[in-house]
Amino acid sequence: MINTSTFLCILRRSIVAGAVVAAAVVGPASANKDPVTPKQLKLYQEAFMEEVRKGDLLFHGDAAMKEQLGVKLSTTGWACAMCHPMASDTHPQAFPKFQASMAKFATLRDMINWCIEKPSQGEKIDPESEAMKALEAYITWSNSGSVLVPGKY
Amino acid sequence: MSDELDRIRREMHAVLQQPGVRPDDSLQITRRTFIHRSLLFGAASVGQTFAWWPLLNTIDVAHAAEAPFKFAWISDTHLYERSLNTRFVDKVVRAVQEVQAMDPPADFLIFGGDLAQLGKIEELELGVELLKDLTIKKYYIPGEHDWYLDMGQKWGELFGQPNWTFDHKGVRFIGLDTVSRGPDYWTAKKMTPEERMGHMATLDGTVAGAWAGVGRDQLDWMQKTLADWDKSKPIVIFSHNPLYEYYPPWNFWVRDWREVNDVLKPYTKVTNIHGHVHQVLYNEIGSMRSIGMLATSWPWPYAPEGLPKLTKPMIRVDPGDPFDGVGWETVNVNADDKVDVEYIMWGRKEVFVQSPEDHDKSIAEVIRSRIADKQYPWANP
Ligand SMILES: [Fe+2]
Ligand SMILES: [Fe+2]
Numbered sequence: 001m002i003n004t005s006t007f008l009c010i011l012r013r014s015i016v017a018g019a020v021v022a023a024a025v026v027g028p029a030s031a032n033k034d035p036v037t038p039k040q041l042k043l044y045q046e047a048f049m050e051e052v053r054k055g056d057l058l059f060h061g062d063a064a065m066k067e068q069l070g071v072k073l074s075t076t077g078w079a080c081a082m083c084h085p086m087a088s089d090t091h092p093q094a095f096p097k098f099q100a101s102m103a104k105f106a107t108l109r110d111m112i113n114w115c116i117e118k119p120s121q122g123e124k125i126d127p128e129s130e131a132m133k134a135l136e137a138y139i140t141w142s143n144s145g146s147v148l149v150p151g152k153y
Numbered sequence: 154m155s156d157e158l159d160r161i162r163r164e165m166h167a168v169l170q171q172p173g174v175r176p177d178d179s180l181q182i183t184r185r186t187f188i189h190r191s192l193l194f195g196a197a198s199v200g201q202t203f204a205w206w207p208l209l210n211t212i213d214v215a216h217a218a219e220a221p222f223k224f225a226w227i228s229d230t231h232l233y234e235r236s237l238n239t240r241f242v243d244k245v246v247r248a249v250q251e252v253q254a255m256d257p258p259a260d261f262l263i264f265g266g267d268l269a270q271l272g273k274i275e276e277l278e279l280g281v282e283l284l285k286d287l288t289i290k291k292y293y294i295p296g297e298h299d300w301y302l303d304m305g306q307k308w309g310e311l312f313g314q315p316n317w318t319f320d321h322k323g324v325r326f327i328g329l330d331t332v333s334r335g336p337d338y339w340t341a342k343k344m345t346p347e348e349r350m351g352h353m354a355t356l357d358g359t360v361a362g363a364w365a366g367v368g369r370d371q372l373d374w375m376q377k378t379l380a381d382w383d384k385s386k387p388i389v390i391f392s393h394n395p396l397y398e399y400y401p402p403w404n405f406w407v408r409d410w411r412e413v414n415d416v417l418k419p420y421t422k423v424t425n426i427h428g429h430v431h432q433v434l435y436n437e438i439g440s441m442r443s444i445g446m447l448a449t450s451w452p453w454p455y456a457p458e459g460l461p462k463l464t465k466p467m468i469r470v471d472p473g474d475p476f477d478g479v480g481w482e483t484v485n486v487n488a489d490d491k492v493d494v495e496y497i498m499w500g501r502k503e504v505f506v507q508s509p510e511d512h513d514k515s516i517a518e519v520i521r522s523r524i525a526d527k528q529y530p531w532a533n534p
Binding site: 086093142144 | 233237238240270355356357358402403451452453454456457471472473475510513515516517518519520521522523524525526528
């Protein structure tokens, strides 16, 4: 059985070797190759939560956020959250799937645009737009306790 | 949140679900109820349970009425101004035409609250205008969307006292105001009336808090109102919110359900009919039965947890059809001790799920409460 000090010793040696190899291959200042720092983790998380926040506001019909991102999600006063409080029943965990209402194999983004166009009577948004990413961020964050069941009706 | 919900739910069961306590025994569970025997005994799969379900979407609830009669219920129309949204207007028009066409006619209409979407004068007046075409007697209770722009001022001008009582053919009817006693979340944060209304109008908002309640003063009024009423005679109580705890984060409850139960406990034939949830809902709380009604505007999904076991869920709707998942109700009080509620859900022959996949919760979900309204300037200290 390996004792603790031996184990640490092996570990240290391999870290040193690894660092030398990394430095030789990609050079310094590569964020993904350096061990992550708590500061970086915080930044990454904040970047995500900022999108969640924007998506939350869009999802709840916030006029200022809609204007900021240049989207018209409804023309009738409707907001996503009116049918989906807390993003309930959005089922991001079930996508991609065959979506009966569209009669096609669809992604969550397809579904979001269908809802904007049909029940909300708004204007479809660019699937690569910040508004779409923010909505996706909010919906998936809200459902982050749900289990993935892609394809489920 | 879940732990807190669990704690409340356990407490509610301990307080209300005493061994042997159920709604009055004269009430037989029949083919027309939507509680299935096998559900009561915890047997049978969902598929088996629902297979025999009849086409007629009714439930039997109570009591000995002197003479059979019907009344109608419409609620949760959530009207915007006509220039902004005509779909909601179309649905009110349809409900009004259908109630008006009832033959024999309904004795009266109950409007269960949320007439307006943002409590605006124009919205409330539009509602009055649309309901004018209905010539039977009408009774109104308020919803939170009607109230928090001007704190009930316009509503009061149009409809008078929000709580009321009357007797009709051997049944005592009571209308409650479960919306106006919310905690003050606006003064300290210097909100405009529109901001106050905006938070109240967001079902899953976190700012307005636990606003649904009956209030000590109204409980005392109800107790006094019932004091001369025979304990075994039927009582029907209308409220915007359910008079028990189903899902507090969406105010699918009243926070003082314990006190409500204390007042109603001596009476053996109590039925509560409520709006706000925009969904088919059934529960038994102590000796009271509680029935949730459809909206005309849009259906809410079932809450992620807490759906009463006695509820036979409504069918998952097609969001592409504005007339799906919504409608109105007739309530039939028969001479043979029954009150039937019939859900008139437009665009559906089947109101209830036919298989597990018809249930919107067939895809299990664990969801979180929103965050954007927990930040400045609305954050609680
Ligand atoms: Fe409502
Ligand atoms: Fe409501």
